[in-house]
Amino acid sequence: MDRLNDLDLKTFIVNTMIEVFDTMLSMDVEPTDVVPKSSLEGLRIVGAVSFVGKVTGRISIQLSQEFARVITAAMLGMELEEIEGDKEVNDVIGEVTNMVGGNLKSRLCDAGLNCVLSIPSTTSGSDFKIESKGWTRHERFAFKSRNHIAFVEVFMKTGS
């Protein structure tokens, strides 16, 4: 349990997000404390991956559909209007989540908290909120890029 609490999640998640956005999307992203209420309203998409083992948990990235489309266009090197549909957007957001989650999983394994990673899933809609109980650690970080907001949320507890 101490090992979980000792992890500097914030630095790690911030560095990973910056690296993923820079390398895959050629976009800048930075952590922010200023989060407009509207960021969690309207049509949103959540990409998530779970990990199970000595540590069990989930990491999710939540963002507006509009921001998800911006990211999709950047990742695929196309214009916004060229995006053919939700399938492309879901795949890109799933892959971004997989990269951030995969790096967190590696960090956990290197800290002796071996676990395996699930394949990513995505959920979208406009009338939902994420709630989860019983975790040792639950942290949420907000990021800003081109006036869009993304939230990275991590839930963790030691496994059985």
Added chain:
Amino acid sequence: MSLKILTVDDSKTIRMIVKKAFKTFDCEMIEGENGVEGLAAAASEKPDLIILDITMPVMNGIEMLGKLKEDSTLKDIPVIMLTAESGKDNVLQIVKMGAKDYIVKPFKGEQLIERAEKLVKLEAKKEEKSVEDVSKKYFTLDGDFQILVLPEKITRPIIVEIEGSIKYKIESMAKSGMDKFILDLKKVNEINVLLIKLIILVLQNCRKGKIRIRLSGTPGISAGLKEFQETSEIPIDHTIEDAKAAF
């Protein structure tokens, strides 16, 4: 002879990024969505290189790598693992199982090419051959009319193909004294933003090369194009014969 490169990843996005990275090289790209499809493609196509993701449904990359190494006909194909997991144990396992290299996501296409070049000899695509192939696919000559027949649905790869060859086509028309171009849309059954983009591209190239152009398509296409600001004013002839007569 083209190299065959098999990319196995459940994410279409990653497969697209891999394909894009090899776009300028003389490679035939083959795809699989999971380990089962990857193994089947490896057995039937005998690729020169496999780019293999780890976390996939149905059969993951580690299992597929194990099965490749057990098969005497496939075990020597070099494999580059693509993984979001950079943990020491993970990397050790990959290397121990016989993968030639690994790349941790996020990655850039240039990194992948750099690693691939250490394992196979990549050669630049012969542009002339590619242009010639595209010409045969979409362009036909009918008397002194150059006709470009568009397929049912315009996708990004089709735009890239036509964009790469239209300049040469217009130049060769100018050289041989031809100036009549017909863009035939009768096969098109989906009007999307890519189609509009392609029409504008063709019009611009014709204008630049001082080539006269007519568009031909069904009344449905004609009505559909009027919905877009960029094409709303363009006259559409309903048959090729009407288009020829209109010059």
